[in-house]
Amino acid sequence: MTEEFAADVLICGAGAAGLALAIDLARRGISFRLIEKMGGPFHGSRGKGIQPRTQEIFEDLGILDRLVAIGGSYPPERRHRDDGSYVDSDAMTHEPPTASEPYHLPLMVPQFLTEGLMRERLEELGHRPEFGRELVGFGQDADGVTAHVAGTAGDEILRVRWLVGADGGRSFVRHVLGIDFPGKTLGVRAIVADVVLTGLTRDAWHRFNEGNMARQIAFCPLAGTGMFQIQGPIPLEGDIDLSVEGLAAMVAERTNRNDIHIQSVSWASAYSMNARLADRYRVGRVFLAGDAAHIHPPTGGQGLNTSIQDAYNLGWKLAAVADGAPETLLDTYEEECRPVAAAMLGLATKLLDALKRGDMRRSREVHQLDIGYPESSLALEQPSRIGGLLAGDRAPDAPIRGAAGQSIRLFDLLKGAHWTLLGYEVERGAVPPRRGMHIHIFGSKGDMFDDEGHFRDAYAPAAGDWILVRPDGYIGAIVASADMETLETYLAQVGLGLVGAGCD
Known part of the structure; x- marks a missing residue:
């Protein structure tokens, strides 16, 4: 008998991390509840910097243009002297956008405006946060989590498949799990x-x-x-x-x-x-995300952005497992995100030391474009590559042309909840289609053309290569046509196996 759940996921905390996770689950059709113990939205500006990598994520989630419309760029820094004079300088290193990196400057949007647009996007997808609802207890077993939620509307016992604590630096979820928060x-x-x-x-x-x-x-x-x-x-x-x-x-x-x-x-x-980092991001069916897993000094604008990265990494994995992918896929959340948070913690602390000396300069190191998961168990290369783009790296953008003649961006092909398989000078049909994966071919008989060489420059493909891009915009696998069995094994491990595979 199949157990009935109130939802697949209960998200505790409706800040930036909780909202990003909710949006991602909503667009994938995964049931969830998003609760927040505060009586209404946060109305402060605390996390106001939206880094270039987060801008790419928000483009995928459908709110970047709106954020740009209500936000703005960072102004120059004006250092006032005691005599009333001043000197202006740029705290940010200005680099023009490139074909592979379309966003190169942090965007300033006060946190309450960012979260307001995220709630608006969530409502478009048919959901909204439940304010004034507090998680006051939970327990778990092999099949799910039983959560006790309290509020002015009354108490409720919820049975869900997973619980995500996105409930801030003083996380109740982390406390109940007994996870240390050293730092x-x-x-x-x-x-x-x-x-x-x-x-x-x-x-x-x-x-x-x-x-x-x-x-x-x-x-x-x-x-x-x-x-x-x-x-x-x-x-x-x-x-x-x-x-x-x-x-x-x-x-x-x-x-x-x-x-x-x-x-x-x-x-x-x-x-x-x-500066603190949780010892673990997961205990059984319960996960930590955002400030519940890591807190940073505000220097460099890393906290909110790293929290968004957490949600973007976890969302597609929860959805895949809910849809039948192996449970082991969820182990890769901590494996990939905790080292990133550790690095960001070190960076923010270093920038705080610089701030104490009056140095506010910021450069590429804060943009988060170089974040990747090359050591992840989800990063596959067959054969191994030396230098250039590697499995686990962020998937670059590239201006390309569709076979019908229209100019598009590679990001247009990646946008959405699906995986994307890019073949370079390969035989169409070598990889059978399947639900949840879009296939595009570059080459003389392909549906995409790289007229200006931007795709070749960014991806350095060899003839016969297949490049698999994950739903969160990172390279999952780069496999040569001679190793298609390896690719099929990988696809099965992430829930993209052929329907009926292995049956008589």
Whole structure:
């Protein structure tokens, strides 16, 4: 007798990670519940940087153009001197987009606007978060998870196949699982506040007393709003007045100016910076994602973006297993994402040390375009490749042409919930079609043409190569035509085996 579940997945936490996972599951037709113990949406700007790799993910999820429309680019940094003069500089390294990397600059969108657009996209897919619903207990067995959810609408016992804790740095899910969260407090406490003010122009990110941890303060005009985000270190101990009057006093003391006036405070927080990484991302049928699995100092804009990466990696795997793929596929979530978070933690900590010295420069290292999973058990090359694009790497974009004559991007072929198999000078029909995989052929009799050589430059294919791109835009396998049996074995392991394969 088949057990009945209230949903395939219960997502605890409707921040960026939970929303991204919900969107991904929704577009794949996987049932889920998304609960959030807060009574309504988060309304602060905390994670305002959308890195280039996350822009690619948001393009796939269908919200990038909307984010660009309400957001903006980062302004130049204006360092104010004590004598009233200032100097402007770019904190971001400016590189033009390329054929393989269409987005090269971080986008500024306050977190509450980003999450608002994500909720809008989720509603288009027929779902919405359940605010005021708190996970207060759960247990699991070999077949599923039993969750106790409480709220003003009453208590509920849910039986689901999997539980995902995307419930922040103080994660209840992580606590119940008994997963250690080692790391360190970084010896920096700071404020962040969204305010309306007068006395500063909106054409620059204003900084005062750079390199002085006792008096530093910065004012960043928040794209898409009429507000500024105030940032500044504060003493490690003691209460901080985050009211209009309290912030006004801090601003006057640190800037030595009396013409900057705080009109209102929309949101403000005092916090201690930590760098912590969960020992495990999974216990049985329960997973951690986002800040529940890793917390970073805000330097370099890595936290929200790494959380989105978690969800984008986990979503297609949960969907595949729900649809019949082997359960072992879920083991690769921690295998792939935990090392990425560890690296991002180290980067953010390094950038914090630079910030203490007054160095705000940011370059490619924060863009997350070089994230990959080359050591993953899901990365297959047959034969092995030396240099160039490898299995596990991010799949590059490329301007190409369809056989009907239209100009398109390779990302257009990858967009969606499916796998994509690209053949280069191969025989059509060598790989039988199957549900969940799109096949495109480059070559004289193919449906795609690489007139300008961008695909060849990015992928360096040999004649007869098959390149399999995962649903999350990473290279799963690169296999020569002589090794088709190896490719078929791989496809079966990820849930793409031929229907009826192995039957008489």
